[in-house]
Amino acid sequence: MICLGLAIAISDAAAAEAESSSVALPGDAVYPESVTATSDGTFYVSSFASGGVIRVRPGEAQGEIWIKPGAFGTRSTFGVLADERSNTLWVCSNDLSALGVPGPSDVPGSALKAFDLKSGEGRLSIPLPTPALCNDIALAPDGTGYVTNTAAPQILRLKPGDHAFEVFATDPRFGPNGKGAGLDGIAFGQDGDLYVNTFSKAELFRVEVKDGAAGRITQLTPSRALKMADGLRPAGDGSFLMAEGGGSLDRVTIVGDAAKIETLHDGIAGGATGVAKVGDTAWVTEGQLAYLLDPSKKGGTPPLPFRIFPVRLK
Numbered sequence: 001m002i003c004l005g006l007a008i009a010i011s012d013a014a015a016a017e018a019e020s021s022s023v024a025l026p027g028d029a030v031y032p033e034s035v036t037a038t039s040d041g042t043f044y045v046s047s048f049a050s051g052g053v054i055r056v057r058p059g060e061a062q063g064e065i066w067i068k069p070g071a072f073g074t075r076s077t078f079g080v081l082a083d084e085r086s087n088t089l090w091v092c093s094n095d096l097s098a099l100g101v102p103g104p105s106d107v108p109g110s111a112l113k114a115f116d117l118k119s120g121e122g123r124l125s126i127p128l129p130t131p132a133l134c135n136d137i138a139l140a141p142d143g144t145g146y147v148t149n150t151a152a153p154q155i156l157r158l159k160p161g162d163h164a165f166e167v168f169a170t171d172p173r174f175g176p177n178g179k180g181a182g183l184d185g186i187a188f189g190q191d192g193d194l195y196v197n198t199f200s201k202a203e204l205f206r207v208e209v210k211d212g213a214a215g216r217i218t219q220l221t222p223s224r225a226l227k228m229a230d231g232l233r234p235a236g237d238g239s240f241l242m243a244e245g246g247g248s249l250d251r252v253t254i255v256g257d258a259a260k261i262e263t264l265h266d267g268i269a270g271g272a273t274g275v276a277k278v279g280d281t282a283w284v285t286e287g288q289l290a291y292l293l294d295p296s297k298k299g300g301t302p303p304l305p306f307r308i309f310p311v312r313l314k
Helices: 002-020
Strands: 023-025 032-037 043-047 053-056 064-067 076-083 088-094 110-116 122-127 134-139 145-149 154-158 166-170 183-188 194-198 204-210 213-222 229-234 240-244 248-255 258-265 272-278 281-286 306-312
Touching: 032 281, 032 306, 043 088, 043 272, 088 134, 110 134, 145 183, 154 183, 166 213, 183 240, 194 229, 240 281, 248 272
Parallel strands: 032 076, 032 272, 076 134, 134 183, 183 229, 213 258, 229 272
Antiparallel strands: 023 306, 032 043, 043 053, 043 076, 053 064, 076 088, 088 110, 110 122, 134 145, 145 154, 154 166, 183 194, 194 204, 204 213, 229 240, 240 248, 240 272, 248 258, 272 281, 281 306
């Protein structure tokens, strides 16, 4: 009982610390979907409902609207990924009006957008092949982009200089199969292979990358069941950080065809949707998406302000 009490006390202390040092996001309809960071600790946060991109400068306790909702033909914004090498912020844009989430502008479809990382000026807009929902992005060392298509069982590829996607890998296990959402998070491992998860079925996969082509696709066995697997990012030590819509931030360590799941922070009432690592700290977006999508909560008022919060990794 003493050990249990100590564990509860530590968990409560960690939750209190995260609450006190969280960063508030402006607006009452943000519903943050993803977060990325540059090396100086600047954060960029997407918005499932309002659209646009919120920027949080280093050390600030309040974010600011940086890319205005609807700018450069954007709708609801999903995955964001900052690439300092090319001075680019990559942003997934999606028309969610079919879900009752109109978002800004009236541009149909789904696209990957590129913005200047310093000025916020729009540079590039590449539509996804239909059916499509651009969820998240990973970049290879040569700048090739890989995108998860949640509406179809596809990982799409965009080579530098290209203006159209090609299908890099497809597998029926990736798909929503007529119910829920399919592919979601995506990240490169230190082995050079791609790792992806699915949201509704909450499964993990490794896609071998051989000479620029997709090789064997292996479903990985997690050490515990996952719930609404979402944002996936390299942790820098060979493992991954993963957000779960079920309410936790995890460390994922791949051993052979198994995935060890270590819960780093749980009890995230609004559900974790994305994660970015700066130094020894992970920053997590609390999505509150149930207030948009869950019939039992839809139309209710989510706790405000929307926020990102830190979880110490060491």
